Amino acid sequence: MPAVSIEFDDVGLTFAPSSATPTVALEAVTCAFEPGEVTALIGPSGCGKSTLLQITRGFLDPTQGRLRFTALGAGNAIARPAMSTVWQAFNLFPWLTVFENVAFGLDLAGVPHAERDMRARRAIAAVDLTGFESRYPRQLSGGMRQRVGLARALVMEPEVLLLDEPFGALDAQTRLVLQEQLARLVETSGTTAILVTHSIEEAILLADTILVMTARPGRIAATIAVALPRPRSMATTRDPGFATLFDRIYGLLRDEVMRAMMSGEGQSQ
Amino acid sequence: MSVSPLPGDAAPPRAKTTYSPLDDPRVLGWGSIILVLIVWEVAARLFGVSALYLPRPSQIVVALVTLFGSGGLVVDLGATLWRIFAGFAIALVCGTLLGLWIATSFRARAVADMFIAALYPLPKITLIPLLIIWLGTGGPFMLAISFLGAIFPIVINTVLGVSQCDPGLVLAARDLGATPQQIMRRVLLPSAIPSIFAGVRLGLGVSIILVVAAEMVVGKVGLGARLYLAGQILETEQVFAVLIVLAVLGIIVTKLQDAVDAVLGNWRVD
Numbered sequence: 001m002p003a004v005s006i007e008f009d010d011v012g013l014t015f016a017p018s019s020a021t022p023t024v025a026l027e028a029v030t031c032a033f034e035p036g037e038v039t040a041l042i043g044p045s046g047c048g049k050s051t052l053l054q055i056t057r058g059f060l061d062p063t064q065g066r067l068r069f070t071a072l073g074a075g076n077a078i079a080r081p082a083m084s085t086v087w088q089a090f091n092l093f094p095w096l097t098v099f100e101n102v103a104f105g106l107d108l109a110g111v112p113h114a115e116r117d118m119r120a121r122r123a124i125a126a127v128d129l130t131g132f133e134s135r136y137p138r139q140l141s142g143g144m145r146q147r148v149g150l151a152r153a154l155v156m157e158p159e160v161l162l163l164d165e166p167f168g169a170l171d172a173q174t175r176l177v178l179q180e181q182l183a184r185l186v187e188t189s190g191t192t193a194i195l196v197t198h199s200i201e202e203a204i205l206l207a208d209t210i211l212v213m214t215a216r217p218g219r220i221a222a223t224i225a226v227a228l229p230r231p232r233s234m235a236t237t238r239d240p241g242f243a244t245l246f247d248r249i250y251g252l253l254r255d256e257v258m259r260a261m262m263s264g265e266g267q268s269q
Numbered sequence: 270m271s272v273s274p275l276p277g278d279a280a281p282p283r284a285k286t287t288y289s290p291l292d293d294p295r296v297l298g299w300g301s302i303i304l305v306l307i308v309w310e311v312a313a314r315l316f317g318v319s320a321l322y323l324p325r326p327s328q329i330v331v332a333l334v335t336l337f338g339s340g341g342l343v344v345d346l347g348a349t350l351w352r353i354f355a356g357f358a359i360a361l362v363c364g365t366l367l368g369l370w371i372a373t374s375f376r377a378r379a380v381a382d383m384f385i386a387a388l389y390p391l392p393k394i395t396l397i398p399l400l401i402i403w404l405g406t407g408g409p410f411m412l413a414i415s416f417l418g419a420i421f422p423i424v425i426n427t428v429l430g431v432s433q434c435d436p437g438l439v440l441a442a443r444d445l446g447a448t449p450q451q452i453m454r455r456v457l458l459p460s461a462i463p464s465i466f467a468g469v470r471l472g473l474g475v476s477i478i479l480v481v482a483a484e485m486v487v488g489k490v491g492l493g494a495r496l497y498l499a500g501q502i503l504e505t506e507q508v509f510a511v512l513i514v515l516a517v518l519g520i521i522v523t524k525l526q527d528a529v530d531a532v533l534g535n536w537r538v539d
Contacts, residue, residue: 057444084444091441095459105445108455156445 003035003072004081004159004192006056012064012217013051024217025051028065031211031220033160035072038186038193040203042249043213043221044260049196052218053162056194057083081160084153088165090145092137092152098124099133102151123155126185143174147181154185161186161193168198179205180233187230200249204242205232212252215260222252324506332506333513342495346514349480349492352408356415357476364420364472365465368427369453372461378428389421393479397486406487411480418479419472423465430464431457463533470526477522481515 008031015023026048033039041049054060056067058080068077084105092101103120111119124130127147137145146166153161166182167175183206186193197203203210204226212222228241236242290296306326312318313325320328336342371381396417404410434457442456484493492511499507 059440059443085441087437087441089437091435091437093438093441093456093459095462104442104455108442108446108448108451152445 002074003190004078005035005070005072006033006160006192006194007068007070008032008052008065009068010065011052011055011062011067013048013055013060014063017063026055026062027217027219029218029220030065031223033192033194034209035070035192036190037208038195038206040195040197040207040210041213042197042200042203042210042253043218044215044253044257045198046216046260047213047256048216048218049213050164053085053164053194053196056160057085057162082156082158083160083162084156084158085162085164086146086149086153086166088168090137090142090149090169092145092148094137097134097136098129098140098148101137101148102155104152105156119155120151123151126154127151127181141174142170143178146170146178150182150185154189158191161189161191163193163195163197165196165198167202175199175202176234182206183230183232200246200253201237203249204228204245205236210249212249213256215256215263221256224249321503321505324509328506329509329513332504333510336507336510342510342514345490345492345495345511348490349484350518352411352480352484352491353415353473353476356412356417356480357419357473359412360416360419360423360472360476361469363416364423364468365427365458367420368424368461368465369431369458371424372428372431373453373457381424381428385421385425389425393417393475394482397483401487410487411483414479414483415476418475419469422471422475423468426464426468426471427461430461433464434460466526466529466533473522473526477518 008029011026011029012024013026015025029052041052043049051060055062069079069081070076071078071081093104096104099120102123103116106116106119121130121133124133127150129144129147129151132140132144137148140148146169149166163182167178170178179202186206195203195206207226210224210226211220212224213219214221224245226245228236228239228245310326313323324332333342367381371377393414397414400410400413404413438456438460439452442452447455480491481493481496484491485497486493488494488497492515496508496511499505499511
């Protein structure tokens with residue numbers, strides 16, 4: 001499975017363009033998501049990070065510009081690759097067990113039972129949930145639920161993994177553990193990943209590249225490469241390089257967040 | 270200085286240390302029924318109430334045994350149960366499918382809203398004369414009346430349940446490659462099941478009422494017919510016997526629904 005890159009070429013999205021009050025969610029976004037790398041999108045609330053993710057996934061169509069998917073080494077554009085999303089609200093099916101949740105996508109695709117069970121069990125083991133297969137989501141802690149969400153996405157062997165503020169609903173300690181676990185999983189899977197986050201720290205720990213977005217209408221304000229050595233962990237936060245990056249991104253974000261707050265857009269999401 | 274317990278305290282403090290049978294809801298429930306029966310029996314004997322007005326529980330038991338043994342009450346019960354559950358089963362299948370369709374199609378919803386608004390508040394019992402004109406008084410009539418009793422609450426609750434499905438779950442299913450049909454069958458329907466079941470509870474109750482009422486009007490067999498006939502010939506013990514069978518039927522249906530609810534509650538979000 002060759003790694004896939006995604007290019008946004010002058011992509012914009014305007015909701016209700018012909019109405020009296022059109023909302024410009026994204027404007028002239030040109031950026032690239034490199035194959036096999038983790039790219040973090042960071043920006044003030046309501047800047048269109050999640051919209052950009054939905055466009056990538058194909059759930060929203062841009063009103064301007066276009067996307068290009070390329071398989072590494074192939075050169076030509078390809079159709080939309082296999083993608084899976086990990087959601088901030090987990091979005092697990094409450095009437096299904098952990099195992100059934102993880103096997104859900106394979107089941108829909110008609111994967112033979114033996115293979116389905118084997119892959120689901122392997123994905124559950126990868127997120128350290130072996131032994132919890134027959135539990136229901138409500139019987140799990142928030143961190144465990146999101147690990148199920150992660151297993152449910154990874155079991156599909158996506159070429160592109162979309163992470164929509166995956167740790168936004170978790171407490172700080174759980175988030176740290178999951179960030180390290182996710183970093184490990186993504187490093188080994190070779191999938192292209194897009195991480196939407198509010199946390200500068202999370203972006204630096206997980207990403208190879210960080211795209212800083214402006215307040216609405218969302219544009220790319222800066223592209224920052226994270227050259228810190230892997231594997232990264234909490235120890236990385238004490239690296240002097242980490243502090244430099246953090247300050248730089250914070251500087252960029254502060255202006256945008258202030259701008260968003262002044263225009264009242266920060267409350268809209 | 271002694272502190273008086275707050276008014277409305279659930280249980281006296283000593284209940285925590287010593288067990289009293291009066292703390293068991295089942296003992297309280299059954300015990301109070303048995304107590305009422307004993308008082309009834311004793312009072313009826315003491316004051317010499319005529320069995321024409323109020324037969325004693327012992328006389329009713331005798332009537333029950335006789336009716337079940339040789340009086341054909343089994344046939345009546347079977348006929349009534351068949352009429353209730355056959356019509357109800359058709360209503361369950363049709364109502365769920367119809368509800369799914371209405372909840373997911375803008376046009377179907379616009380049309381159905383009008384019909385439901387017009388027909389739902391109509392007391393279904395008023396349809397009995399019209400249904401008799403159309404269908405006669407046989408099996409099809411009984412099926413129709415049971416069906417009509419159950420279908421509205423089931424449709425309405427299915428629509429409600431599907432509309433309240435978390436949109437995040439639909440997105441997650443789409444993300445995992447679900448087709449619109451798969452979303453309907455594997456996300457919208459299961460997420461609506463608790464609500465559908467609330468409709469089943471209401472609908473089955475209405476079906477029971479309507480079938481027994483219809484039997485009283487036109488039936489030759491069935492619990493309602495038996496009840497009406499016994500009343501006509503002043504067989505008060507038989508009237509009570511049929512009422513008891515209906516009450517027991519009600520208890521069994523309610524308890525079965527509670528059991529299904531407990532199973533459904535397994536995954537319900539707290």
